[in-house]
Amino acid sequence: MVDSHDLIYKTFLITRQYLIDIDKLMEQHTTNGILDEEGYMNALSVQNNLAYSLWKKYKETQKSMQWQWQPAAEFVDYLFDIAKQARNGQIAQPQETDAILCKFNALAQSGKELIYRKLRVLYNLCNDSLPTFSIWLKKMRAGWRK
Structure with missing residues (x-):
C-alpha cells in the first residue's frame, strides 16, 4: 500500500529538483494547450526514470483519491x-x-x-x-x- 504523505513529499522533492527539465519536457509535448500525457510520460521515463516512477505513483494515488x-x-x-x-x-x-x-x-x-x-x-x-x-x-x- 502506498503512503500518500510520503508519496506527495517525494513528488514535491522531485518536482522541485527537476522543475526546469520537467517544464521544458511538458512544453515539448503540449499542443494547443493540451498535454500528450502518454508521450510526455514516455519521454520523462527516458530522461529521468526516478521522476517518472514517482509521478506515476502519485497519479495512481490521485486516481484513488478521485474515486473517494x-x-x-x-x-x-x-x-x-x-x-x-x-x-x-x-x-x-x-x-x-x-x-x-x-x-x-x-x-x-x-x-x-x-x-x-x-x-x-x-x-x-x-x-x-x-x-x-x-x-x-x-x-x-x-x-x-x-
Whole structure:
C-alpha cells in the first residue's frame, strides 16, 4: 500500500529538483494547450526514470483519491499549479490566498478532512523552499480548524 504523505513529499522533492527539465519536457509535448500525457510520460521515463516512477505513483494515488472524492483531488491539482507558479516567480506574494481559501471552504467537510491530512506534509516540505506557498497552507489549516 502506498503512503500518500510520503508519496506527495517525494513528488514535491522531485518536482522541485527537476522543475526546469520537467517544464521544458511538458512544453515539448503540449499542443494547443493540451498535454500528450502518454508521450510526455514516455519521454520523462527516458530522461529521468526516478521522476517518472514517482509521478506515476502519485497519479495512481490521485486516481484513488478521485474515486473517494473528486473535488478534493481537483483541489490538490489546483495547489500543485499554484506551487508551480510560485516557484516560477509568477506569484510574488500570497495574492491567491483568498481564492484558495474560498475554494477550500466550498468543499464539504469530508473533502476538507481528506485534503487536510495531506496539507501537513505539503506545509512542512514547502516551509523553507516555497515560503509563500507555505503561508497559504498555514492560513488554510487555520481556516479549516474554525
